[in-house]
Every structure is written in C-alpha cells, then in structure tokens.
Amino acid sequence: MSLPASGRVAVFDRPNAPFRIAEYPLRPPAPGEVLVRVAMSTICRSDIHSYQGHRPSPCPGLLGHEIIGRIEALGPGIERDMRGEPLAPGDRVTWSEYFVPGPHYLGDALDLPQKTPGVDKYGHLSADALPHHHGGFAEYCYILPRSWILRLPDELSDEEATPINCGVATMIAATEAANLRIGDTVVVQGLGLLGLYGAAIARARGASRVIGLDTQAPRRARAADFGVDVAIDPGAPDPHAALESVRTACGSLGADAVLEVCGDSAVIPAGLDLLRIGGSYVLAGVVNPSSMVSLDANLVLRKCLTLCGVHNYHPRHLAQALDFVVAYRRRYPFHALVDGRYPLDRVGDAMADAAARRVLRAAIVP
C-alpha cells in the first residue's frame, strides 16, 4: 500500500486560539511503530484543560489521546497486539494513551510501567515534534514503540471503542484501586463519562448500591441507565442538606468506596466524610496541577481510610477495559455517550460544545 506524502492535523497556536489545519509529512513506520488512519478521536476533559491553558501544552498543540484507527502500515518487528493476536493492515485498533521510553525499575520491579520516567502521551506534544502525527485530531497517527496495542472486535461501534483507552481504562484502574467487593456501596462524585463508566464497572465488580453526585440535571437523568441507583445534586437545596441525603442513601455504616471523577478538589472532604471506617477514596479526576484542598487529616487516620490516586492506568487495565465494554455493551448504552460527531476542520466547534457541556463526548471523525 502506498502512503500519501502528508497528512492533515488540527493544531492550536496558544491556549484558546482558533484551531487551524496544518499538513505534515508522512513516512513509513519505523521499527516498532504502527501507522494508523484515525477512525475516531473523542475529546476528553483533559484535552479541554490543555486547550484552555490550565496545564502546560506545547504549541502548535496537537490534542487527542482517546483514539482508535485502522492500521495503514506496520513497522518492522511488530506483528501482534499486546495479547498476541496478529495485526494486519486494515485492522481497527486501540492503544494505550501513553508510551514509555524503555524498561525501568518502576515498570519491571514495581509494576508501574505507566509511570516510567520520560513517559509521554498521545495528544500532548507539539505537532512540530517528530514524527508530527502523534495525536487524535488528525488524519493519521503513529503508534509509537512501547505502546500497548489491542485489535478491536468488529462488533464494537467506533463510539463504543474510542473511549476505551482513556475513560474506560481509567475507571477499571480506579475501581480496582477502590478494592470493590460484592455488596459494596459506592459513591461516584461526577457523572460525566468517567462517572458513568465507573458506575457500570462498580456494578460489574459486585457493588449493590451506587450513588452518583452531579450538579447537572441532564447528567443525573442519564445516570440510571448506567447502574446508578440514586443521583443527587450535591449543591441542592444546599450542600449541607445534600450531604445529609447522600449519607442517608449510603446507610448507617457509610460508603465502602468513593470515586472522585469530577476534577474538583473541593469535593474531597465531603467524599472522605461519606466513607465508612476502613473505606477507600480514589482520586481519578483531579488531573490539573495545584488542585489544592484543605482537609482534616485526623479523619483519615481515625477512620483508617485508604486514599489513593490513579494516573495513566496499567496496561492490563486497557485489556480489561476492552473486555468490559464487549461484555456489557448490551446492558449499558455506551454508544450513546459519544453524542456529537465533527469533521477535522470543525475541531473548534467540537471543543466549544464539549467545554460548554452541550455534548458529553464530542468525537472528531477525520
């Protein structure tokens, strides 16, 4: 198959500046690389943070890390996905949102390959950085060496498959970190895409009661479809009264686990307060630097709480995320979570709609 000489990418030159289409050269994939034609890339909340300048993002910025694509060409030395399934041009694949520079003690001995020093992420680099095509808002993307790749089964729609490598895998990691058990009561702070997948995965892990918190009425209205028993507005009629109704919903012992997926550190004290003795609090949404919070550390000590953070998920979570979506796609309407489609030259509109929460997950379809 002959490659085109170049491919289009949507870039921005400074935070909040209009997107423009740029064209960069394509070359055959190097050893260990796979060149894919992007099938779909969804806008994650962290893309919005990067675009709005809430965290460092080199420019001209090429965003998009929730991506799937069809293999255009395989580089030398790569023939199979992370589970040993053969890969061929035309196959539709997902891959880890990050790639690491090489082996390291953190991965080999401490089982945290996702935190290898020098780890980088798709959709986080300047488009000027070689090989230029390393983000989702583009026609093509190179899957770089030391990424974890999975071939996607045909039965999954693009809408079901695209969030697997960020939103779904992150919630597999978060619910694993929460050590959920059969019969647990789980509180989910934030009912965006992460929260809805988190609720469904908590159910699959055995939770008998899931309580969801979100200030947005449309999000609460959708929550029941994803396994949330009770959806509560944490601000109404006032935060104190709302907290009391959540407490009542949790039962007399309190929640076994609370998952933070709203990105607002101000919710952390209330989340800790809702936990039972020995409960677990997992941070998965506060991805911005300087997410400061003031809390009573004595509460953590006295209640013997576990407080953990989840970032970049382990490669096994990617495989589990795919298996979860395949197994539960008839039970939960995952396809409906990606509710806006935009061509590459309308990334700006997609970003605006996503930022204003007019859509839950905007998809770029180049």
Ligand SMILES: [Zn+2]
């Ligand atoms: Zn993401």
